[in-house]
Amino acid sequence: MAESKGVRYGPRERMVFSAAQLIRRGGLAAAGMREVAAHAEAPRGSLQHYFPGGKEQLVNEAVTWGGRYAGRRVARFVEGLAEPTPGALFAAMAGQWIDEYTATGFAAGCPVAAATVDRAAAGASTREAAAAAFAAWAGPVAQALTGMGVPAERAGALATLMISALEGAILVARAEQDVRALTVVVRELGPLLDAARSDAAGIDAAGSDAGRTDVGRTDVGRTDV
Amino acid sequence: MAESKGVRYGPRERMVFSAAQLIRRGGLAAAGMREVAAHAEAPRGSLQHYFPGGKEQLVNEAVTWGGRYAGRRVARFVEGLAEPTPGALFAAMAGQWIDEYTATGFAAGCPVAAATVDRAAAGASTREAAAAAFAAWAGPVAQALTGMGVPAERAGALATLMISALEGAILVARAEQDVRALTVVVRELGPLLDAARSDAAGIDAAGSDAGRTDVGRTDVGRTDV
DNA sequence: ACCGCGTTATGACAGGCGTCATAGTAGCAA
DNA sequence: TTGCTACTATGACGCCTGTCATAACGCGGT
Secondary structure (H helix, E strand, O other): OOOOOOOOOOHHHHHHHHHHHHHHHHOHHHOOHHHHHHHOOOOHHHHHHHOOOHHHHHHHHHHHHHHHHHHHHHHHHHHHOOOOOHHHHHHHHHHHHHHHHHHHOOOOOOHHHHHHHHHOOOOHHHHHHHHHHHHHHHHHHHHHHHHOOOOHHHHHHHHHHHHHHHHHHHHHHHHHOOOHHHHHHHHHHHHHHHHOOOOOOOOOOOOOOOOOOOOOOOOOOOOOO | OOOOOOOOOOHHHHHHHHHHHHHHHHOHHHOOHHHHHHHOOOOHHHHHHHOOOHHHHHHHHHHHHHHHHHHHHHHHHHHHOOOOOHHHHHHHHHHHHHHHHHHHOOOOOOHHHHHHHHHOOOOHHHHHHHHHHHHHHHHHHHHHHHHOOOOHHHHHHHHHHHHHHHHHHHHHHHHHOOOHHHHHHHHHHHHHHHHOOOOOOOOOOOOOOOOOOOOOOOOOOOOOO
16 A cells, blocks of 8 residues: 555455455455456466465465554554554554444455454464464554553553454444444543553543543544455 | 253254354354254254255354353353452453363354354345344343443443453464463453442552452353353 | 154255366567 | 567366255154
8 A cells, every 4th residue: 555656566466455355255265266366357367376375375365464454554553643542543443444334334354353263273374374464463553552651561462452352343343233342442442551551650540531532533544455 | 051951952953053163163164064964963854954044044043042152151150250340250251262272272263253254244144143142142241240330331331342352362362372362351351340340449550459350260160162 | 554744865956166287378588 | 580488368177065856764643
């Protein structure tokens, strides 16, 4: 995104991208090889050329891409925040999903989650790709938290909490076809996250709008996943 | 589970049960009709007899069963808690998964999550079954929270938060093949949940072991899902 | 004996899947 | 031109899926 060069993405990248999209919508079963090529407007014959490892390779690259994308977004979110607090970052992360769901419906979820659900039991390589994707996502989050004053030894745990709550809320939201779960976790988790800053002593009790996190549109970055 | 009557489950129930098990492991694609019958040791010909609605009906019943099972477990957890606090309930819920994963590995996840990931975009009926399953789970949780002193208007939100965080942590745990995410969400969320009790004023700041939640084995109920 | 009904058995069907073999095209290099 | 390489095209293979049609079984009722 915004790679700024005028290059059209090549067929290989488009197929990885399309695979991620289709996985987002209906799991691994919905991402048939023929359908991926069609969705990417790429020649079917290129599949065995670019992905000699077959579907497993394609899926793994799609999952890896998803993790890297999420990680890159975190940095964007941070620099787009008016008041950089942990709760505000979490609100921005969830806000991306809220925006997508309200704008275009609840058709798609997280590709890493789908790959985990469908392949965690079998195939070690895809499971490892999913774990790496979560790590590539949690890393920037934890780093951002430390930058906001959260003690380093706590940042990793809070990053895991944020990602877990977000993934779960995405699931519930898709099932309910309602962003309620997403707004709820943002509202309930915001104060906890903000209170984790080491310089935020004494503001953990109800009051204090200092690190107040709003639930709503974020307008940070693009939602063109 | 402990239905106490000596009746063996009929083939119909066994097939629903087996479908849920297989979905837990590899998503809807891993729950083929023939395989469900084999896993349930039920005659293949009974499938079209008991489930004239085809796979969709079977899956929906499996998802519904999963939701009801989770809801029933909540009541068991509550009555098994030494000190009934919201954080302790959450620890017990996550503890069931920690126990299963440490004992038998990370092969299986939540069937409702898998069904949501695989069918939320298509097929409205399965998506509705998933939403109903989450509701059948969140209801008892919210009720238990109010019984612990959480204001009624907050209990629903906290139940959603608990379920979301748990579902997400299950995902991350399976990807990482490590219960870390589960223990982390329990530890980080416990104080927040306990502080939500209306009679818990002033104990939200670091100290107070009153509602301390331990992460670890729970030994509450069976894990025979 | 006979019927009726709930249940099971079995095989076939069409369709989709991932994979592969094989041939073909385009473009650059010498 | 010739040759080499990167990429594309196409059809077929075997396998598995969900579904259906059809027949048979078992057993209680009368």
